[in-house]
Amino acid sequence: xxxxxxxxxxxxxxxxxxxxxxxxxxxxxxxxxxxxxxxxxxxxxxxxxxxxxxxxxxxxxxxxxxxxxxxxxxxxxxxxxxxxxxxxxxxxxxxxxxxxxxxxxxxxxxxxxxxxxxxxxxxxxxxxxxxxxxxxxxxxxxxxxxxxxxxxxxxxxxxxxxxxxxxxxxxxxxxxxxxxxxxxxxxxxxxxxxxxxxxxxxxxxxxxxxxxxxxxxxxxxxxxxxxxxxxxxxxxxxxxxxxxxxxxxxxxxxxxxxxxxxxxxxxxxxxxxxxxxxxxxxxxxxxxxxxxxxxxxxxxxxxxxxxxxxxxxxxxxxxxxxxxxxxxxxxxxxxxxxxxxxxxxxxxxx
Numbered sequence: 001x002x003x004x005x006x007x008x009x010x011x012x013x014x015x016x017x018x019x020x021x022x023x024x025x026x027x028x029x030x031x032x033x034x035x036x037x038x039x040x041x042x043x044x045x046x047x048x049x050x051x052x053x054x055x056x057x058x059x060x061x062x063x064x065x066x067x068x069x070x071x072x073x074x075x076x077x078x079x080x081x082x083x084x085x086x087x088x089x090x091x092x093x094x095x096x097x098x099x100x101x102x103x104x105x106x107x108x109x110x111x112x113x114x115x116x117x118x119x120x121x122x123x124x125x126x127x128x129x130x131x132x133x134x135x136x137x138x139x140x141x142x143x144x145x146x147x148x149x150x151x152x153x154x155x156x157x158x159x160x161x162x163x164x165x166x167x168x169x170x171x172x173x174x175x176x177x178x179x180x181x182x183x184x185x186x187x188x189x190x191x192x193x194x195x196x197x198x199x200x201x202x203x204x205x206x207x208x209x210x211x212x213x214x215x216x217x218x219x220x221x222x223x224x225x226x227x228x229x230x231x232x233x234x235x236x237x238x239x240x241x242x243x244x245x246x247x248x249x250x251x252x253x254x255x256x257x258x259x260x261x262x263x264x265x266x267x268x269x270x271x272x273x274x275x276x277x278x279x280x281x282x283x284x285x286x287x288x289x290x291x292x293x294x295x296x297x298x299x300x301x302x303x304x305x306x307x308x309x310x311x312x313x314x315x316x317x318x319x320x321x322x323x324x325x326x327x328x329x330x331x332x333x334x335x336x337x338x339x340x341x342x343x344x345x346x347x348x349x350x
Contacts (some may be wrong), residue, residue, distance in 0.1 A: 024079070026086060032123070034089040036079045041100045041109075044072045048106035049156070051134050055110075055144035055253030058117035059096065060165075061128040062148040067136040067155060073107045075100055077130030084123065092119055092126050105136070111144065137173075148183075157192075166201075174211075184222075198222060202240070207227070214253060235343050237261040249273040249332075258282060270294065273332045281340035290348030298344050299337045310348030 026034040051073065055065065061080070065233050068074075079096055083089040097112040111128055119126050128147075134140075142149060142160040151158050153171030160167060163180040174192040178185055184201045191209035195216040202222040208215065210231025217224055217233060223240040232252035235242055238259040245266040250273060256263055258279040265277070267288040288294070290310050298306050299322045307321045318325040327348075336344050 024090075026081070026089055026093065029080065032082055032084055034081045034083070034086060034093075036081075036093060037075055038078050040074065040076045040100070041098060041321045042072055042074050043102060043107055045106060045135060046102050048104060049133075049135070049138045050103070050105035050107075051138050051140050052103070052108040053111075053132065053140065053142045053144055054107075054108065054116055055128075055147060056113040057145060058113045058115050058119075059126060059128055059144075060146035061130070063128075063142075063144065063150070064131040065140065065149070066131065066133050067138075067153055068133045069136065070133075073109070074102055074129055074133040075109055075211050077128055080127040080129060080279060082123065082125040082127075088124075089237045092124075096126055096128065098128070098130075106138065139175075210252070214255075250277060255288050258284075267292075269339075270332045270334075272283045275332070275334045277334075277336045279338045279342055282338070282342045283345065284336045284338060284342065285345045285347075286334065286336065287347045290340070290350055291328065292348070293331040295326050295330035295333050296324065296346065297333075297335045298346070300344055301339055301340065304338055304341060305343045306345075307343065309345045311346065 024036045026036060029035040042315060068270060077098060079093050081089040081092050083092060095114055100107060100109045109132060113126065136154055137156050137159040145163050146165060148165040149167050151169040154173055156173055157167055157175035158172050159177040161177060161179050164182060166183040167178050167180050168186040169176060170188045172190045176187065176190050177195045178199040180201060182192055182200045185196050185197065185198050185203045188206045192211040193213055194210060196203050197218040199220040200222060203217060203219050203224045205226045206228065208226060208229045210233065214232040214234045217235045219237045219240055221239045224235060224237050224242045226244040227242055228246040230248045232254055234255050236257040238261060241262045242256055242258055243264040247265060247267045249267060249270040252273050254275040256277040260281050262282045263277050263279055263284045265286045270292060271287060300306055311327050313325040313327050315325045337343055
């Protein structure tokens with residue numbers, strides 16, 4: 001004999017009511033868009049200063065990471081859902097889980113969702129926007145590939161080595177390692193071990209003090225713009241401008257490799273520096289103090305020109321394509337070469 005059990009109606013209604021009461025409230029946020037109210041998770045630091053931020057690849061959004069003086073990590077966030085029906089949006093929101101836990105090294109924030117997710121295409125999505133507040137001088141390891149990230153220190157270090165989001169950091173004191181694709185990197189007040197790389201995006205730096213190793217900067221199809229740099233750098237760009245202003249290169253090694261990338265260097269000091277700039281089919285422009293002590297070696301292809309102004313020079317070798325000369329005692333070295341079509345211009349400034 002087959003026996004069946006039927007849930008009493010009262011019990012069913014009670015469970016349904018319980019599930020509805022514990023689901024996150026969704027507020028309308030435009031056409032077929034919904035947003036939860038802000039939620040918060042808090043975890044105390046017990047030891048270490050490493051903070052890991054890890055997201056499922058099926059999630060995207062924007063994360064602000066800021067410092068505070070408390071001995072805890074605080075994450076305030078909201079979920080933003082795009083779906084044709086509110087009921088579907090509730091389902092999607094319930095699949096996103098946010099946790100923060102202590103680790104032997106510090107803290108770990110996890111943004112979890114199914115992979116593959118039930119949402120896809122332009123008409124369905126699940127996004128998290130949040131602010132993480134952690135103690136000053138922490139080290140950040142970010143593994144959230146589809147998030148735009150804004151970091152406001154001071155923090156000791158930040159790394160995000162595989163991203164498709166826009167990356168912006170401020171006040172990093174010891175190490176900054178960032179790589180993204182199709183987006184910009186903006187860095188302000190950074191120092192120490194520095195490596196920034198993007199494709200189809202721009203690198204913009206304000207106030208960079210380089211540690212013992214050269215700063216490593218790479219951009220494909222985008223500009224590299226630096227305002228105030230102290231120390232050495234290894235720079236490579238294609239199809240984008242390389243521009244450095246207020247550069248202090250004392251005792252530093254600078255190598256710039258451009259391909260269809262205009263190079264502009266505004267140098268304020270270069271005692272005992274070694275500077276090499278190589279370009280393909282674009283100009284190289286260098287301005288420096290007119291009293292600088294430099295050994296120059298400049299070379300271009302046919303149909304291009306070398307122009308030097310405002311510097312008292314002693315020629316060593318001169319022909320149509322190559323100019324070698326010394327200013328002052330020749331303590332620093334500048335080598336500039338353009339292959340293809342492009343001029344070299346050097347100007348001394350009072």
